[in-house]
Amino acid sequence: MIVVLLGPPGAGKGTQGERIADALGIPKIATGDVLRAAVKAGTELGLAAKGFMDRGDLVPDEVILGIMREALAQPEQAKGVILDGVVRTVPQAEGLAAVVRALGRTLDMVLVFDIADDLLVDRLSGRTTCDTCQKPFTGLRPGAPCPDGTGGTLVRRKDDEPEAIRNRLRVYHAQTAPVLQWYVEHGANVQRIDAVGSFDEVTARALAAVRR
Template identity: 65%
Template structure:
């Protein structure tokens, strides 16, 4: 099963992705992860991406989608993919549709984790990340040592883009870019499911799986 995850920043996609992947027998495919892996491995597409990244330019959609296609063609994703962050614009949605078609696959569902803006601001405002491994944590204060068991030596910091004004700007960008994508999917007959993302993590997971059943 191949599904795409959508949701505002802080809606819980990163929390739900591994849970859904495990329940579905699939693997997570996140743009950043496959992009970094391709660059590290020195693949043709990875070297193309690196040439843009080295000069501070955005990596074009066709290069990213080429890397995504290469990843989906590997045995790792034979059981399905939970696509997180792969689709943010209509051209990317169109490109992913072509990629899946070329691989003889299809998109089974688009899951949209829905939550009010004020709750997002509250959530993200309480988030800190490790300055080494970038793992996010809630309910902790900046300056604390990273609590991960491996003790990577990092300390917790609050990112500037997690401040309330920055979060509201990110939400505005999300609406401008993402709502047209969801409309495109609906117009093209995709199964688009809105998930109430407020509540216990287990409850949100059950709602998501219920939409897929």
């Protein structure tokens, strides 16, 4: 079973992906993780990726897809895999489809985490970080002292300012709408789940969708 996860920043996709993968007894692959692993292992594609990263460039899709193909061909991935952050654009969806086909596998499901932008803005802008111990907190105001008593002050990262979050969400929607359309046009099994609720509630919905 190969499942692609799609969801906006802050929807809890990463955590839910781990939980789904654990429940199904299959691995979760995130683009960043396989990229770092390939660089560390010093594979040909890993070294190519490192070259781009060292120059501060984005690693091109062909390199990422090559690394993804090597990862998907590993025996531990035979039973299935949850792909997190692997598909963000239509070319990436096309590339992944080609990789999956070449491996003689099928993409079983695209699981979409739905949550209103306003909720995400509330959720993400409620995060602060201690300027001394760097620990993240939620529900505490910027300027408050660090609850861990490190003497630090809680600050809000620029990324977590409401306007920055709205920007990230705009980019997400602009990229994701065509990806979903592409999947629908290509007959993929697209399932949407409500990502509002406790971690356990969302996990239960995700597992119900995957097992359906």
